[in-house]
Amino acid sequence: MIDPATLPSLPASVARPAYDRSKVKAGIAHLSVGNFHRAHQAVYIDRVLALPGHEGWGILGIGLMDVEGERAKARALQGQGGLYSLVAYPPEGTPEVSVVGAIVEYLHAPADPEAVLKRLADPAIRIVTLTVTEGGYNIDETGTFKLDDPAVAKDLAGGLPATSFGVMTEALRRRRDAGTKPFTVMSCDNLRHNGGVVKNALLSYARAKDPALAAWIEAEVTFPSCMVDRITPAVGPADRERLNAETGLDDASPIFAEDFIQWVVEDKFCDGRPELEKVGVEFTDAVDAYEQVKLRMLNASHSMMSFPGILLGHRIVHLAMQDPDVDALLEQFLSRDAGPLLDAPPSMSVGQYKDLLLSRYRNPAIGDQLLRIASDGASKLPQFVQDTAREVVQRGGDGRRIAFLLACFTEYLRGVDDRGDSFPVVEPMVTEADRALAAKPDLREGLGLGAFKGWGVAEHEGFASDYARYRASIQEKGAGATLKDLLAAVAAG
Structure with missing residues (x-):
């Protein structure tokens, strides 16, 4: 078993923390400790803790959800003193194995919500980061925080809060009342302007709870934006056995x-930060430029791969990339649709970034799951x-690939692929009204789904016609044949 006592006896091939963990205290709290956080932010913090004078920047991990998976994670990490192993696979060559020691405390909020609030009110916690998924910010298509969400409404009604924004607001109230400096709040989710999104969500909740507190938060708390990137698959029981073997x-x-x-991080921290620039983090005032390249190329091409790929019967990323039609679709989308519209930072080449992405997707050691990537597609x-779609339509460009993607997403909601095999559809933001629209005989009405509101594509005759035609073709002869027809039409000019 991995635990602090067994660290010295780990195999020589396993890298271990290059610092004395017994001296490390938590200065960062992270809400919702998923695999991505453990493979990304915690890795950078693990590196920075080896620098002199950084013993106060360990991580307090906080699980928020009251589900068995989160309870099991809490038991595992608490039982191992926050330690866990990470295997990093290159496209070729030998993987690197390390034990990450940055998480020095772990709390499961549903088990003891008061303990979480007490720790977040502690002046030692100077930064709170979060990865609550794109849909976890309760923002609707108009940019409004949904105060009527049942969990949010329950928090606002009183008692100890359970949602991320309720927990942060109550912790900040306690800090204000005690005369303690506030903590910085930083979203590490894949969102456009994620600093602004988390600020909007937190202030909206706080105003509904206590307008005076909200004013203090707005004046005192900083919300840096950042761009994060590392492909990190889910880990099932078979993966766990394989990794340990x-x-x-x-x-x-x-x-x-x-x-x-x-x-890549915006340097706006109201109560200090670790010297992450010394361990590979890039600080810049131009996070937006990096963010747009990443979101509109990597994340968008993930969607372009996953929804058609699932309908074609693929389930694993690198296997989908071995399908020449899927590979061609992504190459065309990145080269012709997304890439030309981007104003990349001076240090980035869009063409080289495209080639890097495709190489990363083809890495057979990762085995990432298309269903994981597709989940919560409506968010x-x-x-x-959206931005790429809107610009392509406004400029009179070729919207066929994006129309095909939206058609695939709409048909994906049926949960059946070209082979007749069923698959789970995890779409918490898709309403019954959305599903009714997707089932309408007039296939164009699917562009009224909440996920597509405000895109400006439903009003464009050519795009709407392509979307309906692709949906009809997918229903009649399958997504694979439809994709072949699309690629042949593009090749023919």
Whole structure:
């Protein structure tokens, strides 16, 4: 078993924390400790803790959801003193195995909500980060925080809060009342202008709870934006057994990821920060430019791969990329649709970034799941594809690939692929009204789905016609044949 006592006896092939963990205290709290956080932010913090004078920047992990998976994660990480193994796979060559020690405390909020609030009110916690997924910010298509969400409404009604924004607001209230400096709040989710999104959500909740507190938060708290990047698959029981067999470790909560990693951060911290620039983090005032390239190329092409790929019967990323039609679709989308519309930072080449993305997707060691990438597509598509779709239509460009993507998403909601196999559809933001629209005989009405509101494509005759035609073709002869027809039409000019 991995725990602090067994660290010295780990195999020589396993990298371990290059610092004395017994001296590390938590200065960062992270809400919702998923695999991505453990493979990304926690890795950078693990590196920075090895720098002199950084013992106060460990991570307090906080699980928010009251589900068995989160309870099991809490038991595993608490039982191992926050330690876990990470295997980083390059496209070729030998994977690197390390034990990450940055998480020095772990609390499961549903088990003891008061303990979480007490720790977040502690002056030692100077930054709160979060990865609550794109849909976890309760923002509707108009940019309004949904105060009528049942969990939010319950928090606003009183008692100890359970939602991320309720918890942060109550912790900040306690800090204000105690004369303690506030903490910085930083979203690490894949959202456009994620600093502004989390600020909007937190202030909206706080205003509904206590307008005076909201005014204090707005004046005192900073909300830096950031861009995060590392492909990190889910880990099932078979993956856990495989990883432990490969590493020779007995880890209750191992993870794996690609070897690529990137973090670009806006330098706006109200109570200090670790010297992350010394361990590979890039600080810049131009996060938006990096963010747009990443969201509109990597995340958007993930969507362009996943919804058609699932309908074609694929389930694993690198296997989908072995399908020449899927590979061609992504190449065309990145080269002809997304890439030309981007104003990349001076240090980035859009063409080279495209080639890097396709190489990363083809990495057979990662085995990322298309169903994981596709989940909550109704929240992801507006973040990743909307801007490109709107600009393509406004400029009179070729919208066929994007129309095909939206058609595939709408047909994906049926949960059946070209082979007749069923698959789970995880779409918490798709309403019954959305499903009714998707089932209408007039196939164009699917463009009225909440996920597509405000895109400006439903009003464009050519785009709406393509969308309806692709839906009809998918229903009649399958997504694979429809994609072949699309690629042949593009090739013919």
